[in-house]
Amino acid sequence: MPLAGTNNVNLAGGLRDTDAATSTLQHFIPEVWGASIMDYMEKNLVFGALANDLSGMVSNGGDRIHLPKHTELTAGDTYGAGVVETLIDSNLAFAKTTDAEDQYTLDINQAIHSAIAITDIARVQSSYDVMNLYTSKLGYALAKKVDQYLAQKLFEEVAFNYADGTDDGAQAGNTIELNGTHDKTDIEAVGVANMLQAIYENDANIDDFVMVLTPQTYASLFKLSDFARYDGIGNSQGSEVPFISGFAGKLGGVEVIVSNNFMHYGAGSSTLAASSTPVGNFSAQGVDNESEKLLGFLIHKDSMHIAYARDMKARVQSDYHLPSLSTRFVADSVYGCLLTGSTTAGNKRVFALVSPAS
DSSP, X not given: OOOBOOOOEEEEOOTTOOOGGXXXXXXXXXXXXXXXXXXXXXXXXSHHHHSEEOGGGGTTSOSEEEEEEOOOOOOOOSSSTTXXXXXXXXXXXXXXXXXXXXXXXXXXXXXXXXXXXXXHXXXXXXXXXXXXXXXXXXHHHHHHHHHHHHHHHHHHHHOSSTTSSSOOOTTTTOEEESSSSTTOOSOOHHHHHXXXXXXXXXXXXXXXXXXXXXXXXXXXXXGOHHHHOHHHHOOTTTTOOHXXXXXXXXXXXXXXXXXXXXXXXXXXXXXXXXXXXXEEOOSOTTOOOOOEEEXXXXXXXXXXXXXXXXTOSSEEEEEEEGGGTEEEEXXXXXXXXXXXXXXXXXXXXXXXXXXXXX
């Protein structure tokens, strides 16, 4: 099973460490720490919080989940030609039981960890609640890594030639232009109209989707007077004006979230990197210059799925390291994710939010 992980080791404290903020750990109780780290991890997930958690399906073990890929069923006239007196020679039809449905596969194959080491002298000098200090840091580190992996999968799902090669995402071509100018990152009223049109043409409802925007595009909402002025269009938060509160809420009825954990391969690059201003190729196949700006994702609430291995959402382990006179502490997680959907109308689950191609 291939495991992709990260190595994030921080040595807190030391024989001459005078930094009070990192100068001790009182008692290691893995069970308590694990629950606290999981709590901080869940609070800091953005993409991960939008994913459906299927961990219960592997609660007894296993590293793979199969989900059926259903084809759409159609309905027809039962009696034909409006004749309702008899069922003789009716148009009843049944799908063949030998017609097998396809499937999606979720592999739990991602392993990540974050680690710290606390020296003995640091332990006895602290007046801080070090447990809360480090559980929040460790939980944030795990959450950020999970979110970046989900952001990577979302990017690969909707981009053409996403690694500067011939790879195209399963939903590449599902795009919504949020404005009318190439390389512009601001949302315009026409972009809101484009989004609503795409949702309804997909035979879906606005409540089915959520927008996750880059910081720059999210901030542009407050330039959109029709959005920022609740007195002109009303606001679900009552008298709470977005421009004053800093809370966006909903746009065109769609929930709006901001994230700084977007991933991309860069312009003409095959190297994955984190970026708050990602670029890619979302408009055409065979283009080797991935330079179109990605402003965010429109994600169906049934699109993303995540599963953690049994007892591995935020496992905590520690030991005493005699050579360094310190206690070493590791929090790790093993998980996998899956995106569902296609480019077929009615089954579009992820859209790239972009500006027009050049």
